[in-house]
Amino acid sequence: MEISESVLRKALENIYKKKFNVDTDIEPHLFEALRDVFNKATDGAFAASDHDRDFQQQLRHSNDVFSAFKVHRMQNDMVARLMDSNGNLKPFKQWLKDVLPIASHQCGAWLKTEYDTAVLRAHQAADWQQFQRESDVLPNLKWMPSTSLHPGEDHRHYWGVIRPVNDKFWNEHRPGDRWNCKCSLSSTDEPITPVPDNDEVSQPQAGLTGNPGMTGETFSDDHPYFPKSCQDCDFYRPDLKNRLKNLFTNRVKDCYSCPYIDKCIDRLGADGFKLERKYPNGGTLYIHSDADKDKNDYKAILTIARIFAKEGKTVRITPRLHHKSEEYRSIYGSLIGTRYERKCPDFQVDGVFYEYEGFIKPWNKKKVGRMLSHGLDQSSRIIIDNTKGCSERFIRKQIMARIHLPKQAIDEVWIYEKGNVRLFYKDGTFYKNNGGN
Numbered sequence: 506m507e508i509s510e511s512v513l514r515k516a517l518e519n520i521y522k523k524k525f526n527v528d529t530d531i532e533p534h535l536f537e538a539l540r541d542v543f544n545k546a547t548d549g550a551f552a553a554s555d556h557d558r559d560f561q562q563q564l565r566h567s568n569d570v571f572s573a574f575k576v577h578r579m580q581n582d583m584v585a586r587l588m589d590s591n592g593n594l595k596p597f598k599q600w601l602k603d604v605l606p607i608a609s610h611q612c613g614a615w616l617k618t619e620y621d622t623a624v625l626r627a628h629q630a631a632d633w634q635q636f637q638r639e640s641d642v643l644p645n646l647k648w649m650p651s652t653s654l655h656p657g658e659d660h661r662h663y664w665g666v667i668r669p670v671n672d673k674f675w676n677e678h679r680p681g682d683r684w685n686c687k688c689s690l691s692s693t694d695e696p697i698t699p700v701p702d703n704d705e706v707s708q709p710q711a712g713l714t715g716n717p718g719m720t721g722e723t724f725s726d727d728h729p730y731f732p733k734s735c736q737d738c739d740f741y742r743p744d745l746k747n748r749l750k751n752l753f754t755n756r757v758k759d760c761y762s763c764p765y766i767d768k769c770i771d772r773l774g775a776d777g778f779k780l781e782r783k784y785p786n787g788g789t790l791y792i793h794s795d796a797d798k799d800k801n802d803y804k805a806i807l808t809i810a811r812i813f814a815k816e817g818k819t820v821r822i823t824p825r826l827h828h829k830s831e832e833y834r835s836i837y838g839s840l841i842g843t844r845y846e847r848k849c850p851d852f853q854v855d856g857v858f859y860e861y862e863g864f865i866k867p868w869n870k871k872k873v874g875r876m877l878s879h880g881l882d883q884s885s886r887i888i889i890d891n892t893k894g895c896s897e898r899f900i901r902k903q904i905m906a907r908i909h910l911p912k913q914a915i916d917e918v919w920i921y922e923k924g925n926v927r928l929f930y931k932d933g934t935f936y937k938n939n940g941g942n
Contacts, residue, residue: 512538513535535576537773539572544565547624560721564717573770577730582604632689632690645667645669645692650664653687656688660680669697675716676716678707738758779792806852809861809921862887863890873900874906904935
């Protein structure tokens with residue numbers, strides 16, 4: 506139930522360097538870690554049977570949304586401490602010291618309380634599903650005493666109350682509407698009992714409104730992590746038509762059914778990749794959160810990746826990783842056992858790795874050979890920068906000189922020039938600028 510130090514460190518570096526839009530996006534490392542914590546909490550309430558599989562997925566989706574808003578709150582609280590009193594960016598170490606209390610609360614004490622409560626509410630939700638299925642045999646529910654060593658007083662007068670499963674009483678009072686509440690319900694055929702005297706509708710604590718067995722939400726969206734209204738939400742980005750429509754219809758927030766937060770979550774792919782763009786023909790561009798956007802050739806890599814994605818391909822811009830890390834095995838696993846093991850090519854196109862090679866000014870045509878040699882050390886498929894217009898004849902000569910070198914493999918060579926990319930060589934065939942052989 507802990508967030509690892511390495512994950513937290515990566516997240517803090519991303520927030521400090523603003524590698525993503527802290528207003529409208531979510532830090533991916535923290536999101537994935539927190540989502541996994543809450544999924545672990547709720548999954549344990551369900552047996553291996555398929556009875557409640559769909560309902561379990563509802564809770565998991567609610568965990569996605571809750572995690573997203575929790576991370577959004579945390580990252581923005583941290584960003585607010587980036588500048589010193591003179592408006593200058595604090596050194597990383599100073600900022601780290603200033604935001605560690607936030608991280609400690611959000612990923613320590615508060616997270617433990619949230620996890621423990623998620624476990625309890627998930628079990629209550631699973632129980633409720635079963636109560637509904639068995640209501641023809643066991644039509645009533647009995648409020649069982651708290652198992653806490655130090656139970657609160659606010660639920661004590663409900664202990665032993667027995668009411669029908671569908672009684673309105675359960676809409677107004679139920680175990681789990683207090684943080685860390687350890688009361689429970691039990692199905693029974695015992696006769697119903699009167700509602701306690703002076704029974705007023707008790708207000709659940711923030712985030713615990715509603716019966717999770719009916720809503721499919723681990724926590725409710727009146728928790729302080731959530732915005733008060735759609736207009737106060739950073740994820741709410743309707744077009745003009747929908748903004749005007751919502752203005753006149755007085756849109757009521759429903760964060761767990763919101764297409765805007767869902768879209769934000771969907772942009773976070775597996776392994777830390779974020780969906781940057783999806784094209785009408787099905788092409789997609791993902792960028793890893795650790796991709797080095799500050800390196801000199803990143804702009805060219807991004808342009809090339811977009812070109813391939815526009816053609817309907819799935820493109821992923823990849824990060825530099827240590828070859829012994831678990832993340833390396835996850836992303837570059839297909840390279841393990843090949844001559845390219847330990848390498849980190851720049852991007853993938855439909856699962857195939859490519860390396861882009863630019864040049865350092867001043868230009869001379871000898872740099873074509875260096876780009877080829879350096880690129881082929883990373884991948885057998887490379888793209889070289891030819892913005893200076895070196896002749897195709899010279900590039901072809903450089904490729905031919907390397908084809909038969911020992912331990913040299915050249916599957917594809919592409920040329921990037923004037924903002925476009927074209928195939929030049931593949932599997933023994935050279936392609937002219939017009940696409941002919």
